[in-house]
Amino acid sequence: MKKYLLICLSLLFAHHVLKAQDIQTKTKGFAKYTGYFNFYWDEKAGKVYLEIDKLNQEFLYVNSLPAGVGSNDLGLDRGQIGDSRIVKFIKIGPKVMLIQPNYNFRAVSNNADERKSVEEAFAQSAIWGTTVFAEEGDKVLIDLTPFLLRDSHRLADRLSGSDQGSYSPDESRSAVYLANTKSFPDNTEFEAMVTLAGKATGAEISSVTPDANAVTVRMHQSFIKLPDAGYKPRKFDPRSGYFDVEYMDFAKPIGDPNVQRLLSRHRLQKKDPSAAISEPVKPIVYYVDRGAPEPVRSALIEGAGWWNQAFEAAGYKNAFIVKLLPEDADPMDIRYNIIQWVHRSTRGWSYGASISDPRTGEIIKGQVSLGSLRDRQDFLIAEGLLQPYEDGKPVSDKMLQQALARLRQLAAHEVGHTLGLQHNFTASVNDRASVMDYPPPVASLVKADGSIDVNKAYKINIGEYDKRAILYGYQDFAAGTNDEEALKGIIGETIKQGFLFITDEDARPAGSAHPQAHLWDSGNDAADELNRLLLLRRQVLDNFSARAIRQDAPMATMEEVLVPMYLIHRYQTEAAAKMLGGLYYTYALKNDGQTITRFVPSAQQWKAFDALMATLKPDALAMPEKLIAMIPPRPPGYPRTRETFKARTGLTFDPLAAAEAAAGTTLAFMLQPERAARLVEYQARDAAQPGLLPVLNKLIAQTWKAPDAAGYKGELQRLVNNLTLKQLLQLAANTNAAESVRGIALLQIDDLKKWMQSTLLTATGNRKANLLFGLAQLSQFEKTPDKFQSAKPLNMPDGSPIGADADLIY
Template structure:
C-alpha cells in the first residue's frame, strides 16, 4: 500500500511541476514530502531539485520550445518515439535518457535499384551495432567496437576503451531537450537525409561516375515505430552532370534509390547461449579477442551464427520449437515458382529433426495487402527482383555481433535465374550478358569483388572461380541453361512440357535450399558434391534416401547422365548427410544443461562428441579458402567421388550435343545467332569439365580433422597413376590433333545477333565465328594452368615429401606435355603436315617455355632449367624432322618448324636477365 501511495504522490508532484513549474518554497515542501519514499525500491533518486528563479525561467522556456516543436505533429510510439509534422514534413526522433549509451542494431537494405551494373533491389548494404551518446549539446551516433572484449568487472576491461576506439559517425545537433524528462529531440533529416549508407562511393565504384545526393529531391517514405524496432524508408535522388552508361534509365544523369533502415533492439536475457565454433563444421562466425584470459593459447573466441531455437518440451526426443523460424514468400514471386521455393525451404526440417526439433522452419505466403515491407527486420523473406544483367541469388542474415544469434534473414532471387531456362534454351541473358560468349568480362569481375569477400580467378585456366553468391548465381544459371539444352537436344523436350516444368522446379528448389542454408548460418562446403560414385548419381533409390550430394552448400552443376544411362535427378531432392550433421552441431540442445548462467565453454565436451564424426567421408568439409587448385575433390561445379570419370562423361555429352546442334538448330523461323550462342555454351561446358582434371596434377587431398579424431595425415598426394591417367585424358580430349572436328556447314552457320539497341549489346569483333581463337583460348588456359608457378612449386615439394617413384616429377610433366603437343616431330620418323589448330597450340607451348627461360615468369629455378632442356630437345627433334622432310609437308608446316627452331636458338643464346 505504501508503494502505491508513493507512486501517486510522486506522479502528482511531477505533473504539477510539469504544468505549473515550482518556486523554491514549493520545491522545498515537495522535496521534504517525497524524500521519505526514496528508500523504496525504484524511488531512490526521486528528489525535486531546488532552482533559482532564473534557472526556473530557463526550464520553462526550454519546455515551451520543446512543446512548440511537437505542436501539430503525429506521434508514432514504439521502441523510439517519432513526431511527424503534417505541414512542414519534418520528423523528429525522441531519445529517452535510458536509451543513451545502449546498444541497438542498425540494418540497411537497398529497397530499389536501377536493375543493372550491381545496383539491384533487395541488396543488404550495412548492419552494425550502434549507440547514442550525448556530448554537450550534440548527440553522437556511434558504431560500437565489438572486436575486443573483457569480462565485466575485470581489470583488463578498463584498458579496452583507451586501447580500441569506437567510431563516431555523426554529431547531430540537438533540436530540443525536455527539461523535466530529459528526453532529447533530433531532426531525422540530420541523420538520414545525408549519405548515411555510403551510396555515393558505391555508385562511383559500380557505375564509374560521380553521383551526388540531391537533398532537395530526397524525402522520407513510410516510417513506422514498433515495440522492438523502428522502420524507415528514405528515398534518395542522385545526379551526375555527365551521367553513366546505364541503359535501364531514361536519363542516366539522375537516378532514384530507396533505402530501408531498421533500428532494432537487441535481445537481452532471452536464454540464448552462444555456441563455440569448430573448424571441422562450416558455420559463419562472430570472432573477438577476449582479454580476460591472457593465459589461453588461442586469443580469439569464436561463436557460430545460428537462430535461437528452444524446444517446447525439453524432455521429448522430438519437440516443436517454442518459436519456429518463419520465412515469408514475397507477394512479388510468380505463382508458378512458389511451390518450389516452399519445398526448398522446408527441405531443412529433415536436418532439424536430427537435432530434436519438429517443424523448426515454417513457410508462409505474404498477402497481397500486407501492411509490412519485406525489409522489416521482424520478417524473414524470400524476395524476387528483376534486372537486366544480374542473374544471382543471395541469402544474407543479420546477426547479433555480441553473441552470433541470427536475428533476421532475407533471400533475394533474380528472375534471370530461371527465365533463361524457359526461353527455348537460349543462353543466359542472350547477347546482353555480362559474360559475352565464353569470356568473363571486367564488369563481371567487379561485381564479384563487390558481393564477395574476394574474387579468385585462375588466370591460367581463364575460367572464373567464384567466391561469392553473385558469381555462384551466374554460373548456376549457366549450368541450369545447359541442362535445359540437354533436354532439348538429347531428349526432344519442348519448353512447355511437363518434363521441362519438372526440371525448372528441381533447379529452383535446390537453389533456394542452398540460400536457406546460408541463412541458417552454414558456409559453403565444396566437398559436398563428392559423396556418390559416378555410377550412383542417377540411381534415384540412392539419391532419394541418402541424397545426391553430401551437402547442398556446394556449388553444384546440373547432374547430366552419360549417354546411354537413364537420367535421374538433375538437382538434389533432399539435403545431404553433412547438412544434417552440421545442423545437429549448431542447433541440438545440450541434454543436461539449462540456460541459467551457462558459459558457452561448458558445451565444448558435448560439441566435441558431435564433431568427432567428421572423418566419415560423407561429412567431409572444404570451404572457400580450401579450393586453391590443390584438392581435386574440393572444387566447384564438379560431381561424384571420381571427377576424372565424371568429366569424361560430360565431355562426351558435349560432343553429342555438337552433333545434335548441327541437325536440329536453328529452329524454323529462328535466327542463326541462337545457334552461335548455344555452340559457345557447349564449348565452354566442354572445357570447364576438362579444366576440372587439372586439379589432379600436383593435387593433394586435404582434410580438416583433429589429432584425436583421425590418424590420417592432413595432406595425401594424388597417386602417380591417377596423375598419369589425367595427362593422357587431357592429351586425348584437349591437345590431340583430332580432339576438335566441326563441319564447315556448322561453323558457317554461327552468325551473330544483328540487333543493336539498349540492352542488346553487340561486341565490336568479327562477324564470322573465330574458331581458332576460341579453341586456343581454352587450350592455352589449361596448358598454362598445368605449368603455372604454384603447381610447379607444389610438385617440387610433393616429390621431396614422397618416396622415390611415388610422385609425379616436374621432368615427367614437362616431357609428357611436350611430346604430346609436338607428336608430329617426336612421334614419327615420317614428317607430316601440322594442322592450324595444332600449330596455334604448339606456339603457345613454345611461348610458355621461352617465358621461363627468359625469366619473364615466376617459376622455380628447376623449372627454368627443365624448360631450357626441353627447348633443346625440341629444337633437335625439329631439325631432325626438317632433314627428313618430304613433299607432303606444306609451306605452313615448314615455316612453322623453321621459325620455331630459330626462336629457340636465339632464346638459348640470349643473355639471361632477371626480372
C-alpha cells in the same frame, strides 16, 4: 528568505514545465510514429525528427538497399544488406552523436576496470553527429533527415571504385520515403529516396539507368533492439561448416587463446530438450517474395522448405517453416526472414546474407536474394542437351522442370547461408551430399538410342551432410549435458560417416590443391567424370541442329545454345587439373583422427593428365562441319555478347576461336605456377610423384611432337601447339613463380627450340609455318625473358553467374 526560496522554486517549476512541453511544442502538428524509437514526420518541411529516449543504450544499426541499381557486375541489388553495427546515441552539451563501440576487442570480465582498460585501448567510431532540436527530461529530439538522405550504403564509393563515374548525394533530388518509414516494438525503420548526381564514365551504369548522371535508389536504415540474454552462444569449430564471429578477449588467462570464435546461427530452442522429438519454443520462419511468379514461387517455397528435413533429423518438429510474404508486410522489417526474387540486366550470383548480433553471433534476420535470370540459364542448358524443337511436335516440359529443379536447390543453398552455413565444395564427390555445394546439371547418355537423360539433373532433397551440420549448429541439449563433449561427438560421428567440409579459400583459387574441392563439378573422381562428360559432349555436338532453337528464332542464335554445350566440360576440367600436383587434406584438429595431408597417388595424377590432354585433342575441339555451316553472322538486333564466342574472323562464326578459348583454359590450369611448384616439391619429397619435368615432356610430346594432322583438325592441332608454347613461356617469364619452376620451364623451352630447329629442315606448308612462328616467339622471349608478354588466348564466354566474383556466399 522564504519569499526568495518561493520565487526560486516557482522559477524552477516554470522552467521544468517549459522544458516538459518543449518536445510537444516543437512537434505540434507533426505526425507521430511510436515504437522502439518514436519519431515525428513534418509533412511541410519533409523532415523526420527522432525522439531519443535511449541515450547511452546500445542497439543494432543496419543499412540496406531496398531498391537497387539492377546490375550484377556493380553488385548493388534490391534487398542488399550492408553493414550491421552496434551503436549508441550519446549527448555532450548541445551535441548528439551516434557512436560505434569497438566490439572487435573486449574484456569478457566482471571487472569494470579491466573492461574499461580495453575500451580505452582501441578507437571507437563516431558515425554521425547533430545538435539537439528539443529536450525534455532525459529525452532529446533531433532532426534525423540529414542522416537519412546521406549515402549510407556508400554507393558513390562503389561506383567510383568500379570506374563508373564520380558521384555525390544531391539533397535537392532526395527525400524521405515515408511508405517504408515505420516503427515497431523492437525495430524502427527509415527509408529515403537518394539521388547520386555526377558524371558517368562507365558503360555498366549507363546500361541500367535512364540517365546515368542521376542514379536514384532507395536506401534503408534500421535501428534494432539487441536480443536479450536468453541466447546461448556456441563455440565455433572449423570442421563444422559454419561462419563465425571473431573477437579478441583480453580477459582470458595467459595460457588460453585470446582470439575467441563463436558460431553464427539463429536462436532455436526445444520446448522439451530431453525429448527425442520436440516442437520449438519459436520456429524459424522464412517468407518468399510475392513478386516471384508461378511456378517459380512454388519451387522456391518447396526448395527452401527442404531444411525442415534437417531440423527433423536434429529432433525438431515444425521448426523450419516457409510461407508466402503477407501482402501488408515490409520485406525490410527485421521481423521477417526474406527470400527475394531479384531482377538484373544480366544473370548473376544469388546471395544469402544475415543481420547478426556482433556480440554473440546470433542471426536476427536472414535475407536471401535470388537472381531471376538463373532459371533461364538452366533452361538454355536443357535446350542444348535435349534439342526439343521439332517441327510439328509439342515441346517437352523437361527444360522447365530442369530449371525449376535448379531453383529448388538454389533456394535451399542460399537459405543455408542465412542459417549460418558456409559452402561445402567437397559434397559432389559424396553423392551430392550437400546443397551448400555448387551443382552442375547432371546429364547422362542413354546408350540404346544416344539420347540425353536429364531426369536426375539435380538432387530433390536436403543432403545428408546438411543434416549433420544442422545437428551440430542447432541441437538443443538436455539439462545436465556437457555441451562441449556432445558437440565433439557430433563432429566425430560426421567424420566417421565419411563427410568432409572444405570451403571457398581452398576451392576457388586457380592454383588450389585439394583434389575434391571444386565448383560446378560432379562424380567421385574428377578425371573419370571429365572423360564421361567428353563422351556426352561429343554426342551432343555431333547431333547439334536447329532443333536447339525455337521456331522463327534467327539461325545465328544457335550459338547461344551451343556455347554451354561446347564448354560443358569447363568446370570439370578445372577439377581434374587440381588432381595434378594435388594434396588431399582436412581441417583437422589435434588427435581428431582425420587424415591431415596426403599426396594424390601418382597413378591418379597421370590419369588426370590424360583426361586433360583429351580436352586438347583435335577430335575433342572440332565441331561438325554441318554445325559450323548452320551459324551465320549475327543479324540486326542480335549483337555478340559476353556469352557468345569471341572471333578472329570478323563478323563470321569462328570455330577456331571457340577452340582457342577452350584449349587455352585447360593449358592455363595445367601450367598454373602454384601447381607447377607443387609438382617440383612433391617429387623432391617422394620420387613416385609425377614431377614438373615429366609432365612438360609428356605435354610437348602430345602437342608439338605429335604427328601433324591434315585439314581443319591439323589447324586445331597447330592452334594447341601455339597455346602450349605461349603458356610455357609465360611460366618461365613469371617472376612470381618459384625459381625451380622457371628453371625447368627454361630447360624444356631449350629442348623444344632444338627440336623445332631440326624439324624445320624437312617441314613444309602449314607445319613449317607453325615451326617458324614458334621459333619467332622463342627469339622474342630470349631477348627479355623477365619482361616477355605473349598474346593472351581468347577468353571463354562467361560461364559462372557472370560479373565480379564478389562471394562471398553465393
